[in-house]
Amino acid sequence: MRSQTAQQATTVTVARRPSVDESQLGAWRAFIQTHARLLHRLDEELQAAHGLSVAEYDALLQLAVAPERRLRMSVLADRVLLSRSGITRLVDRLVADGMVERSVCPTDARGSMATITQAGVSRLRAASRTHLDGVRRYFLDAVTADEQVVIERSLGRVNDGLTGSAIGADSSCSGALEV
Amino acid sequence: MRSQTAQQATTVTVARRPSVDESQLGAWRAFIQTHARLLHRLDEELQAAHGLSVAEYDALLQLAVAPERRLRMSVLADRVLLSRSGITRLVDRLVADGMVERSVCPTDARGSMATITQAGVSRLRAASRTHLDGVRRYFLDAVTADEQVVIERSLGRVNDGLTGSAIGADSSCSGALEV
DNA sequence: CATCGGTAGTTGCATTGTCAACCAATGGGC
DNA sequence: GCCCATTGGTTGACAATGCAACTACCGATG
Numbered sequence: 001m002r003s004q005t006a007q008q009a010t011t012v013t014v015a016r017r018p019s020v021d022e023s024q025l026g027a028w029r030a031f032i033q034t035h036a037r038l039l040h041r042l043d044e045e046l047q048a049a050h051g052l053s054v055a056e057y058d059a060l061l062q063l064a065v066a067p068e069r070r071l072r073m074s075v076l077a078d079r080v081l082l083s084r085s086g087i088t089r090l091v092d093r094l095v096a097d098g099m100v101e102r103s104v105c106p107t108d109a110r111g112s113m114a115t116i117t118q119a120g121v122s123r124l125r126a127a128s129r130t131h132l133d134g135v136r137r138y139f140l141d142a143v144t145a146d147e148q149v150v151i152e153r154s155l156g157r158v159n160d161g162l163t164g165s166a167i168g169a170d171s172s173c174s175g176a177l178e179v
Numbered sequence: 180m181r182s183q184t185a186q187q188a189t190t191v192t193v194a195r196r197p198s199v200d201e202s203q204l205g206a207w208r209a210f211i212q213t214h215a216r217l218l219h220r221l222d223e224e225l226q227a228a229h230g231l232s233v234a235e236y237d238a239l240l241q242l243a244v245a246p247e248r249r250l251r252m253s254v255l256a257d258r259v260l261l262s263r264s265g266i267t268r269l270v271d272r273l274v275a276d277g278m279v280e281r282s283v284c285p286t287d288a289r290g291s292m293a294t295i296t297q298a299g300v301s302r303l304r305a306a307s308r309t310h311l312d313g314v315r316r317y318f319l320d321a322v323t324a325d326e327q328v329v330i331e332r333s334l335g336r337v338n339d340g341l342t343g344s345a346i347g348a349d350s351s352c353s354g355a356l357e358v
Numbered sequence: 359c360a361t362c363g364g365t366a367g368t369t370g371c372a373t374t375g376t377c378a379a380c381c382a383a384t385g386g387g388c
Numbered sequence: 389g390c391c392c393a394t395t396g397g398t399t400g401a402c403a404a405t406g407c408a409a410c411t412a413c414c415g416a417t418g
Contacts, residue, residue, distance in 0.1 A: 020311040024319055027327035030334040031318075035214045036260045037341045055404085073367060081215045086405050088368055093404095110366045110413045132199040139210075140203055142340050147333040148206035154326040155209040161321050162216045232374085252397065265375055267398055272374095289383045289396045 042134045050127040055080060057131060059090055060099060060124040063116035070115035072105060099123055221313045229306040234259060236310060238269055239278060239303040242295035249294035251284060278302055 043054045052060075062079045063071055071079075077087035091114045094100035099120030105111035116124070143151065222233045231239075241258045242250055250258075256266035270293050273279035278299030284290035295303070322330065 020315045020319065024327070025314075027322065027330040027334075028314055028318055030331045030338065031214070032218075033260070034334040034338040034341075035210070037338060039211075040260075041341055053404090074365090081212070081219075083406055084367065085369080085407080089404075092368095105366090108366080108414070112367065135204075135207055136199045138340055139207055139337055140199065142337045143206065143333045147329050148203070150326050150329045151206040151333065152209045154322045154330065155206075155213040158318055158321045159209065159213040159216060161317055162213075162220055234374090253395095262376060263397065264377075264399080268374075271398095284396090287384075287396080289381095291397070 038138055041138065042131065045134050046127060046131050049130045050123065052123070052127050054131075055082065055090060056094060057124070057127055059087075059094065059114075060116055060120055061128070063100065063114060064121055064124055068115070069121075070103075070113045072111050072113055074111075076114055094120065217317055220317065221310065224313050225306060225310055228309045229302065231302070231306050233310075234261065234269060235273060236303070236306055238266075238273065238293075239295055239299055240307075242279065242293060243300055243303055247294070248300075249282075249292045251290050251292055253290075255293055273299065 039054065046052050046054060046057060058080045059076060062076055063069055073087055073091065074084065076091070077084050080087065080090075082090065091100055091102065094114075095102060099117055101115045101117055103113050103115060105113050140148070218233065225231050225233060225236060237259045238255060241255055242248055252266055252270065253263065255270070256263050259266065259269075261269060270279055270281065273293075274281060278296055280294045280296055282292050282294060284292050319327070
């Protein structure tokens with residue numbers, strides 16, 4: 001009864017329009033799993049070395065590279081892929097830590113802006129070494145230039161397929177670092 | 180003063196061992212961003228259609244394809260990339276919903292096992308259509324076979340670099356579906 | 359220039375996940 | 389056979405996030 005049941009488990013095929021063939025899923029699995037493990041690792045290292053989560057790092061980065069080092073809350077939310085409430089709270093934390101300041105938007109009194117402070121910039125600058133170093137060691141060093149091109153193009157296409165159209169080019173997701 | 184400050188923002192380079200060149204980050208950004216958006220979308224669709232999160236789906240899947248349709252808690256935790264406490268709670272929810280049953284491990288009284296129920300299998304089977312369909316539409320359809328090969332190989336290499344060694348091959352991360 | 363539909367951001371609540379402390383059971387050394 | 393360091397799992401306290409409801413404000417329209 002034991003292995004019979006087990007047998008059954010792998011036998012009773014899903015049948016109804018397989019839609020996806022098992023053999024096609026290799027890339028998908030690699031994508032999911034690698035992302036999970038890698039991000040976890042990077043977060044760990046960044047947290048240990050600088051007490052920042054990757055989300056916080058990313059927010060600081062987006063502010064740092066923005067004109068005047070400040071951004072409307074909603075824009076920031078879009079860039080770091082967080083909900084409006086999520087960004088409110090994340091910025092709260094950064095403000096509490098002295099890395100960001102809030103101010104009212106001059107052209108629209110409803111809106112507020114987050115501005116990265118000098119302390120924030122320093123912290124970011126320090127953290128960026130750790131983070132980019134991790135990206136390089138784990139990701140860039142393991143992927144050839146040719147492969148990187150393929151990844152960028154193909155995943156970019158996936159991304160575009162999700163967002164109706166071209167936001168893809170913009171956001172720098174924990175990326176660029178000239179602060 | 181405006182654009183001057185802005186100018187500064189993009190000028191004061193990180194300098195200290197750039198480590199990573201800006202132009203190299205395209206693949207990295209595509210990777211991060213596409214993952215975030217895509218997973219969000221898939222989770223949304225799965226939740227709407229079947230009231231399951233991707234994590235729950237994955238756990239059910241892992242159980243369904245396991246011998247005897249059951250797994251030790253710790254093994255399950257590894258497969259779905261969750262902490263021990265995380266898996267305890269996830270299984271709690273599935274048990275509450277009648278999709279999983281707990282039993283004591285016969286060979287080690289400390290351990291417990293999670294077994295997927297028939298109801299769980301049905302639910303999973305239904306959900307798998309939605310999920311795999313999403314994977315196909317958003318991911319597989321947008322990535323050519325050649326590109327998939329490259330992705331699997333290169334990201335697999337990244338993954339291996341993270342886990343000391345070769346677990347990579349195993350776990351099926353929201354993937355295979357023969358239930 | 360008063361009104362009103364739509365937008366920006368914050369807050370309450372629920373969900374989900376982690377870490378650390380804990381209990382129970384194992385199994386190797388004596 | 390009896391310890392005790394180790395392991396498997398659960399639980400409590402807490403952090404991070406999303407959604408929905410709310411407030412304040414904008415700006416077009418009459």
